[in-house]
Amino acid sequence: MWQPLTDWHQSKYREFTAFVARTVAPCAEQWDRDQRIPDAVIAELAQCGYLGATLPREYGGQGWDVVTFGLLNDAFGRGSSALTGVLTVQAMVSMALLKWGTAEQKRTWLPPLAKGEVIGAFALTEPGAGSAMHSLVTEVTEHDGGLVLNGSKRWISCGQFAGVFLVFGTLGQRAVACVVPREAPGVRVTPICDLMGFRAAGLAELHFKDVAVPAANLVGKAGFALSHVAPVGLHYGRISTACSALGLLRGCFEESVAYAAVRKIADQTVGDLGMVRSLIAHMGTDLEAGTLLCHNACRAEDGHLPEAFEQTLMAKYFTSRAAVRAASDAVQIRGASGCHGSSPVSRYYRDAKIMEIIEGTTQVHEDILGKMFVARAGKVGTPTRSA
Numbered sequence: 535m536w537q538p539l540t541d542w543h544q545s546k547y548r549e550f551t552a553f554v555a556r557t558v559a560p561c562a563e564q565w566d567r568d569q570r571i572p573d574a575v576i577a578e579l580a581q582c583g584y585l586g587a588t589l590p591r592e593y594g595g596q597g598w599d600v601v602t603f604g605l606l607n608d609a610f611g612r613g614s615s616a617l618t619g620v621l622t623v624q625a626m627v628s629m630a631l632l633k634w635g636t637a638e639q640k641r642t643w644l645p646p647l648a649k650g651e652v653i654g655a656f657a658l659t660e661p662g663a664g665s666a667m668h669s670l671v672t673e674v675t676e677h678d679g680g681l682v683l684n685g686s687k688r689w690i691s692c693g694q695f696a697g698v699f700l701v702f703g704t705l706g707q708r709a710v711a712c713v714v715p716r717e718a719p720g721v722r723v724t725p726i727c728d729l730m731g732f733r734a735a736g737l738a739e740l741h742f743k744d745v746a747v748p749a750a751n752l753v754g755k756a757g758f759a760l761s762h763v764a765p766v767g768l769h770y771g772r773i774s775t776a777c778s779a780l781g782l783l784r785g786c787f788e789e790s791v792a793y794a795a796v797r798k799i800a801d802q803t804v805g806d807l808g809m810v811r812s813l814i815a816h817m818g819t820d821l822e823a824g825t826l827l828c829h830n831a832c833r834a835e836d837g838h839l840p841e842a843f844e845q846t847l848m849a850k851y852f853t854s855r856a857a858v859r860a861a862s863d864a865v866q867i868r869g870a871s872g873c874h875g876s877s878p879v880s881r882y883y884r885d886a887k888i889m890e891i892i893e894g895t896t897q898v899h900e901d902i903l904g905k906m907f908v909a910r911a912g913k914v915g916t917p918t919r920s921a
């Protein structure tokens with residue numbers, strides 16, 4: 535059910551958009567070219583408290599509600615999907631630890647994560663296990679009262695600069711999650727370069743060779759990692775990605791209407807052309823629909839409502855696909871100038887497609903949502919959880 539934003543939410547959104555206009559938008563193309571976000575920018579996010587947005591104040595976080603977290607990601611998504619990826623992953627690691635970490639793990643890891651003194655990475659995907667996360671082969675064994683990890687992770691956002699990894703693997707037949715500090719002996723990080731989009735998100739492969747960590751680093755019970763720990767992270771990842779895709783969609787719309795109003799085609803503007811108006815009408819309507827879906831999902835999460843999971847899936851499914859359509863149309867509307875880095879739409883075009891792949895692909899979302907809708911009608915059994 536739609537409720538208007540409160541004055542406080544509106545003022546936070548103004549703060550976030552002003553930050554993005556000042557610090558992110560003017561530099562995002564350069565970061566994309568350099569395939570790197572400067573450390574000083576991450577430090578500035580930390581200083582503003584954005585990296586601890588969802589964590590409670592008792593751990594040094596902002597204690598903001600999920601609506602505010604959504605607005606933060608929407609504002610940043612307009613500026614840089616790669617930088618928003620840092621917010622996404624920090625929240626995924628932090629919220630999984632908040633929900634399933636021991637008191638000691640929370641005391642140790644949450645304050646530095648909340649303050650951005652440490653960046654987290656969510657290390658789930660492996661070369662042979664993406665959507666099929668039950669196929670993990672990273673091996674965790676018990677040795678001398680501690681744990682030893684062997685295996686590899688691929689496509690890990692922030693892996694290049696994260697100080698701590700939340701790593702998923704298997705202990706015998708049981709899926710486990712454990713905290714692995716970057717400096718643990720046997721950890722090797724290989725940067726992944728030349729991605730199509732999210733080029734500055736610091737993706738890496740992580741290699742673990744006889745990496746020893748204390749047994750106290752196990753997060754949640756053995757056997758619960760894929761059914762309980764990972765889903766909390768992925769849920770926050772979807773909220774963040776849904777709202778980030780919404781910001782990108784907003785960028786496509788704003789860039790397109792501004793250009794269409796002034797670009798001359800003979801004696802008329804691009805915006806006078808009916809076929810271009812049709813593209814803009816589609817974009818503007820998707821923007822409105824995506825806004826409603828994202829706000830509903832965030833509010834459902836704030837209210838701890840059972841429908842929060844489904845609404846978040848729908849929001850991420852809708853906005854990521856709408857962003858891909860809008861980015862394609864935004865390039866089309868600008869013609870050749872849309873294919874050049876002087877306008878953000880060419881970057882939006884490359885970044886948008888990534889949103890359909892991360893935190894569960896479009897097809898995985900369709901599979902889960904389709905099952906849920908049919909199950910509700912009483913035609914098939916209970917839906918299964920998935921990445």
Ligand SMILES: Cc1cc2nc3c(=O)[nH]c(=O)nc-3n(C[C@H](O)[C@H](O)[C@H](O)COP(=O)(O)OP(=O)(O)OC[C@H]3O[C@@H](n4cnc5c(N)ncnc54)[C@H](O)[C@@H]3O)c2cc1C
Binds near residue numbers: 657659691692894
């Ligand atoms: C920029 C970027 C950042 C990323 N960051 C992280 C990160 O921080 N941490 C992390 O752990 N991972 C990360 N990933 C990995 C991402 O989560 C996986 O790429 C994603 O889960 C898909 O897995 P896959 O690439 O192995 O594709 P696959 O699972 O091999 O899928 C291949 C195709 O099969 C389809 N498919 C798969 N299963 C089904 C199904 N059940 N029904 C229908 N179709 C299906 C898919 O939709 C896709 O079209 C990142 C990826 C990218 C590109």
